[in-house]
Amino acid sequence: LGGGPLAGKHVIVTSGPTHEPIDPVRYIANRSSGAQGTALAAALRDLGAKVSFVTGPATVAPPQGVDLIRVETAREMLDAVQAALPADAAIFAAAVADWRVANAADKKMKKDGTGSLPALEFAENPDILATVSQMKKGRPGLVVGFAAETHDVIAHATAKRARKGCDWIVANDVSPATGIMGGTENAVTVIDAEGAESWPRMGKSEVAARLAQRIAEALA
Numbered sequence: 001l002g003g004g005p006l007a008g009k010h011v012i013v014t015s016g017p018t019h020e021p022i023d024p025v026r027y028i029a030n031r032s033s034g035a036q037g038t039a040l041a042a043a044l045r046d047l048g049a050k051v052s053f054v055t056g057p058a059t060v061a062p063p064q065g066v067d068l069i070r071v072e073t074a075r076e077m078l079d080a081v082q083a084a085l086p087a088d089a090a091i092f093a094a095a096v097a098d099w100r101v102a103n104a105a106d107k108k109m110k111k112d113g114t115g116s117l118p119a120l121e122f123a124e125n126p127d128i129l130a131t132v133s134q135m136k137k138g139r140p141g142l143v144v145g146f147a148a149e150t151h152d153v154i155a156h157a158t159a160k161r162a163r164k165g166c167d168w169i170v171a172n173d174v175s176p177a178t179g180i181m182g183g184t185e186n187a188v189t190v191i192d193a194e195g196a197e198s199w200p201r202m203g204k205s206e207v208a209a210r211l212a213q214r215i216a217e218a219l220a
């Protein structure tokens with residue numbers, strides 16, 4: 001067994017986007033690269049944690065030395081998280097699709113030559129962070145969510161923390177001018193029961209290392 005402040009601790013990390021099928025060859029996705037979740041999983045591993053890394057189809061490669069669980073949809077991600085429980089901490093860095101296509105076709109949709117257009121209907125996906133945060137039995141001791149906001153970051157993230165019932169929200173400003181979404185740097189504010197702590201802008205791996213350290217202190 002390795003050492004480190006998180007030795008013997010099990011941490012679940014979700015990461016990346018989800019893909020929601022329209023038909024067998026088409027899907028709805030988002031621009032999440034999985035960079036911050038991947039860096040966080042690696043930093044937790046480096047502190048000795050056993051990491052269950054539940055990832056959607058991300059563009060960055062998953063870290064080595066974690067239990068890698070690949071999923072595609074939000075519902076698969078929820079199932080995988082529930083199967084990975086119990087955990088000492090769960091960190092929800094994935095950009096989960098809010099909606100899936102309710103009338104997804106089981107065969108490839110075809111143009112019929114008349115110019116008629118398909119109509120997509122949507123259904124709301126489960127909120128994985130809220131589901132785990134509000135577990136009555138077996139809730140991880142520390143549940144952390146992320147919040148990507150474009151304005152009033154602290155107010156929105158504080159409200160999100162209360163609404164979802166998680167312990168911490170890691171909030172960041174993803175306005176296009178910041179270059180954070182898809183970039184290598186991040187500037188985050190960590191919101192917990194005590195208040196808001198804003199960190200200077202730094203590399204995503206530095207944010208991950210600091211968060212992992214803070215998680216280790218909380219679990220100690």
Ligand code: C5P
Nearest residue numbers: 092093094096125126127128129145146
């Ligand atoms: O509500 P919003 O999507 O802004 O919340 C973001 C946080 O909630 C992130 O931690 C994200 O991983 C999590 N989330 C989730 N399941 C969803 C939607 C968001 O776990 N269906």
